[in-house]
Amino acid sequence: MSEFWTTLGSDEFRRIVALSLGVSLSATVLAIAVGLPLGAWLAVCSFPGRRALVVMANALLGLPPVVVGLALYLLLSHSGPLGVLGMLFTPGAMVLAQAVLATPIVAALVHRTTADLWEEYGGALQVDGASPLRAIPELIVMGRTRLLTAGLAGFGRAISEVGAILVVGGNIAGYTRTMTTAIALETSKGNLSLALGLGFVLIGISIAISATAFALGSGGKK
């Protein structure tokens, strides 16, 4: 186990943790930026095709990461349509991949929460003279603690994911190596206790993030 403590104290490990958090938080912010308005919009506005979109958002909860990784790889590769961006094997590509995976989760959970609130308070909100779209900020404020869970679910999907970022990030030491790809690598080197130790660190970080988010969320409630 001494290898575990040496690893934990190294600069390389700090970079890995910082990159994991940086990539996954950025992806979560992107996913919230798209998923929050999208989910709320699907809850309050009725238009042809809405049901299909809701079904789609829920179906994409099961989006396989490795497929997302492969699709993005083909898009971002030099011989692909977005190759000129030079994004393949960079942290940016990993943010994109995790955002694609987290957005449906955020959208589906936001839709569920706001649809319930809309059913309950929609009448009252509209009596106040607000159009359905105008009611969205109200609904979001009302449901903020439950919406926090949507954000955390998105973050959870992002930080725990390995299949997509391995393909588009390449697990490059010191550049695109994250907690999960490092765990996969140590497992493949047969360093099982080190891999498991890193796994516990990852779980600890997730708990810390979740606790912080809840503390902030209840702070905004008073």
Add this chain to the structure above:
Amino acid sequence: MKTFTRRLGLAAGLALLALSSAAANAQSIVLASTTSVQDSGLLNHLLPAFTASTGIQVRVVAQGTGQALATAARGDADLVLVHDPEAEAKFIREGHGTDPRQIAWNDFIIVGPSSDPAKVVGTHDALAALKAIAAAKAPFVSRGDKSGTDALEKRLWRAAGRQPSLAEGDQWYRDIGGGMGAALNAAAGMNAYTLSDRGTWLSFGNKQSLKIAVEGDKGLLNRYDVILMDPKKHPEAKHDAALKLRDWLISDVGQSAIGAYRVHGEVLFNPSARAPK
């Protein structure tokens, strides 16, 4: 709502800061390499010295040889370091790569459980050993991932005159579709034989009851070649920086650095740019 948006903004700002600091560095090239030179620690040993003397960062994407060559053929790498002569010849024939140079060699070994059901431990004839494993129906783990090691394994079976397949009822032949480490983990877990490069084996940490069964066969030679991208087909590759790394690897400094790398006191890679095997 306002505080919420502000917090969101703060989080985004912090995240981007973390990213930009990670992304901020000088000139860099992508080296598509086979997993063994990375997993055995060779590249970690070599590349800091190269970066210190040239300022060029090397980003290593370690994959099986087949996948590494495919990555490069798509134009997503600046240099390749692989170990499958047949796949390399095809890569060059198709115009993707040019001017291959051997930088080092070592050997493959067949590892197996200490119970040794096929009675091959301590022998030196790979083909005879494979025949014995097949005859004993002893579990054998195959990479099945088109890596250099996988390609050699398939060639050895062909040479042994017996291509095992599940379709023909060879339940003992287990194609795991994974890297060398995954194959060694699987072999350790199933008390199976498998073909491994010596570098990965020596630095592998989960051997359990596995030990070296067959070594020292001339057919188990393992050559590592570095190949430049052909500028005609891949003008996007960073040729100048890639050439610097290639030239450093075959230089006296690079070659002696390769020879100086040891794990548990053993030399893993024999430098061979001067006298290719």
